[in-house]
Amino acid sequence: MISEQLLTRIKPFIDLQQPQSYYLILSSKTSSQMHLPQDVFYQEGVLTFKNKQPVTFYMIYDGQEDLHMDMHFQAYCQVDLIEIKLLSSQCHLYKTMRLDEGATVHAFSENLSQSSQSHEDVYLEAYASCQCGYSELSDDAFEGVYHFYLDGVEASAKVRTAILAKDIESKHYEILIQHNQPMTHGQMDNYGVVKDQAKLVIDGIGTITKGQHGSAAHQTNKIMMFDESCQACANPYLYIDDYDVQASHAAAVGKMDEEHLYYLQSRGLSKKQAMQLITYGYLMPVVEVIDNEMMKKHFEESLSKVGA
Numbered sequence: 001m002i003s004e005q006l007l008t009r010i011k012p013f014i015d016l017q018q019p020q021s022y023y024l025i026l027s028s029k030t031s032s033q034m035h036l037p038q039d040v041f042y043q044e045g046v047l048t049f050k051n052k053q054p055v056t057f058y059m060i061y062d063g064q065e066d067l068h069m070d071m072h073f074q075a076y077c078q079v080d081l082i083e084i085k086l087l088s089s090q091c092h093l094y095k096t097m098r099l100d101e102g103a104t105v106h107a108f109s110e111n112l113s114q115s116s117q118s119h120e121d122v123y124l125e126a127y128a129s130c131q132c133g134y135s136e137l138s139d140d141a142f143e144g145v146y147h148f149y150l151d152g153v154e155a156s157a158k159v160r161t162a163i164l165a166k167d168i169e170s171k172h173y174e175i176l177i178q179h180n181q182p183m184t185h186g187q188m189d190n191y192g193v194v195k196d197q198a199k200l201v202i203d204g205i206g207t208i209t210k211g212q213h214g215s216a217a218h219q220t221n222k223i224m225m226f227d228e229s230c231q232a233c234a235n236p237y238l239y240i241d242d243y244d245v246q247a248s249h250a251a252a253v254g255k256m257d258e259e260h261l262y263y264l265q266s267r268g269l270s271k272k273q274a275m276q277l278i279t280y281g282y283l284m285p286v287v288e289v290i291d292n293e294m295m296k297k298h299f300e301e302s303l304s305k306v307g308a
Helices: 004-010 258-266 271-283 293-303
Strands: 023-027 033-035 040-043 046-049 055-062 067-073 078-085 092-099 104-111 116-124 129-136 142-150 156-165 170-179 185-194 199-208 216-225 231-240 246-255
Touching: 046 055, 055 067, 078 293, 092 104, 092 129, 104 293, 116 129, 116 156, 129 142, 129 293, 142 156, 142 185, 156 170, 156 199, 156 271, 156 293, 170 185, 170 216, 185 199, 185 231, 185 271, 199 216, 199 246, 216 231, 231 246, 258 271
Parallel strands: 023 055, 046 067, 055 078, 067 092, 078 104, 092 116, 104 129, 116 142, 129 156, 142 170, 156 185, 170 199, 185 216, 199 231, 216 246
Antiparallel strands: 023 033, 040 046
């Protein structure tokens, strides 16, 4: 039986009591609760997708202590995965995703955790495709380590993050896409806003190992600062060990345009409302580069709550 407290917390995202809602709640306090579709199985910490038809699945992490999750997507399955992280202070989530040949996964992750950590490793076999979106708007410190390994020919990984750090929060993200086979494609777009006395660091790492010809590694990292007392750092790293490849990176850390703030206030908005609108506008480019409607919808809904 799902607790009323948990149902209240996740109600804005999904009504788990609807019969068409497929989900798994991984909790450190109680046994796992689930409603699984046909050809999706869970046993001893391993969630296996064998579905032949596309499926939408909700994954909720309700962590009081460290959590471990291993997801296995079998060949040519198609999954839209929506994750909600409700990790308590000092909780650490260890997650692995394995995509077999030709599997396609679109994953959106909403982080509502307290001061905690998430370490995620994603392994992609030949022709597998994974597009992951991370909405990192939590009201506390957080450390996210997201590693993607392209282990099969023509595997593809796209990562998009929208991050807000405020008050005295300290947030650090390390996003790695490593190319271990030829003709693989990796792209990341990381956008952040930092204000008050918060600190935000984004490390974007693209690695193409020797012999992986025809591969492409691209990344964009941008952070906007609102206040003199906040700190921000966008670090792009490219480690390229082959000549027949495409690789690019862009990184920028800049201050908010005071004229934009003044203009919005002159139109009747309060300073708080104006800053909220500027934050929303700065993070929205993450949505514009997404080509999956499910992810677009959830990103837009998440970003609409910025500053609310």
